[in-house]
Amino acid sequence: MRLYFENSVGRVLEHPDGYALVRYAAGQRDFAFFRAFLTHTGHLLRRYGWHQLLADQRATAPFTDEERTWVHEYWRARSERGGDELHSAVILPQGLLNRLSPTLLMNDSQPSALTYRLFEAEAEAVAWLHQQRRLASL
Incomplete structure (x- = not known):
């Protein structure tokens, strides 16, 4: 794999x-660095015409309210610009899926350009992306 x-x-x-x-590092995040990180992720997807993430x-700390809001707005803007649908497989810390409420798992205001699923194991996440x-x- 090549570092982007x-x-x-x-x-x-x-x-x-x-x-x-996208491999998140451990610890708290600076918001400006968080925005840059995800903006570069979007650039990579556009560069190759990829639709999967x-x-x-x-290893990461839970997202802050500010981060969650920014991510939602970022993908909503992509959807409004007519961006292609993105499939995102998210690997959470082991056991976290069992502790989260269904409301937190799948946000009902999920932008239409983003379909994501949550996993505890990388192999399952990769299999879902391939599917x-x-x-x-087809």
Whole structure:
């Protein structure tokens, strides 16, 4: 895998299977670095015309309200610009899925350009991305 971007928030990698691999670092995040990190992720997706993202959040601190709001607005803007649908597989820390309420798991205001699923294991997340690619090619 080739490194595309890195800062204190984490690393954005070009996965040879044709998706962006986003690995979040441990610890708190500076909001400006967070925005830069995800903006560069979007640039990578546009650069190659990719429509898939694997976000590894196993080491990171939970997102702040400010971060969640910014992510929602970022993807909503993408949707309004007519951006292609993005499939995002998110790997959460082990056991976290069982502790979150269904409301937190899937936000009902999810932008139409973003379809995401939450996983505890990377293999399951990758399998889901491959399944989405097969369905899109039908």
